[in-house]
C-alpha cells in the first residue's frame with residue numbers, strides 16, 4: 529500500500545470525525561461563538577501577539593484555533609486534508625462573522641506558490657503523527673514562511689506515546705488502528721486511521737535541515753486537554769499523568785525562525 533492510500537484512509541476517517549467533534553463539549557463551539565478562545569495557555573503565552581500578522585495554520589481541523597487567531601487580529605489561512613473539516617470551518621467563520629481563508633489540501637501539496645509566504649506558520653496538538661515524512665513537512669513549513677518568519681508548534685510528547693504502547697522511533701509503515709475518537713461523544717465514530725511515530729530529534733533535525741533556526745524547545749508535564757486515560761487535573765486546565773510515581777512529559781513546543 530502506498531502513502532497515498534494511507535492519506536485516503538485518514539481523509540475518510542477525519543471526514544467522519546468532523547460532525548461529532550463540532551457537536552462535542554470537548555471542542556465547545558458554543559463557547560467559541562460566545563467569545564471564548566479555543567487556544568490554550570501554552571501557545572497563547574509562547575506565540576504572543578499575532579495582531580496584524582499573516583498566519584498559516586497547517587492541519588487546522590474545522591478551524592476553531594485558526595478563527596481564534598483571526599479574532600486576535602491575525603490574517604489567517606487554515607489548511608486541512610479533510611473536505612468536511614474545511615466546509616465546517618468555512619461555516620463556522622461565517623457564523624462567527626470572522627474573516628479567514630480555508631483551503632482543502634494535503635500538507636505536502638501546500639508549497640510556496642499556493643499563497644504568499646506568511647509571518648507565522650503554526651501547527652498544534654495531534655498533527656504530525658498523520659505525516660510519514662517530516663523532512664518534506666519541514667520543507668513545506670519553510671517554503672511558506674517569509675525570511676525571518678516564525679515557526680511555532682505545540683504537540684503531544686512522543687514519550688507519552690511510548691508509555692501508551694506505541695513506537696517511539698519512526699517506522700516505514702504506519703500503525704493502522706480501528707478507533708473511536710477522543711471527544712466525549714466519540715465512541716461511535718469508529719474509523720481506520722494510520723499514524724507515524726516521530727521522535728523529538730527527527731522533528732528538530734527536519735526543521736533545522738529546512739533552514740529553521742530553533743529558538744526554544746520546551747517540554748511540559750501537563751496537557752491542556754483531558755484526552756488520555758488516567759489524567760488528573762491538578763490545576764485548572766492542566767492535565768497530568770503519573771507513571772511509576774513520576775510525571776510523564778505530555779506536551780512539547782518548538783519556536784523557530786526562518787533563516788534570512
Ligand SMILES: C[S@@+](CC[C@H](N)C(=O)[O-])C[C@H]1O[C@@H](n2cnc3c(N)ncnc32)[C@H](O)[C@@H]1O
Pocket residue numbers: 535538539542587588589590591592593607608609610613633634635636652653654655658659
Ligand atoms: C487532531 S487534528 C488537528 C489538531 C487541532 N489542534 C485541533 O484539535 O483542532 C488533525 C488534523 O490533521 C488533518 N490531517 C491529517 N493528515 C493530513 C495531511 N496529510 N494533510 C493535511 N491535513 C491532515 C486531519 O484532517 C485533522 O483535521
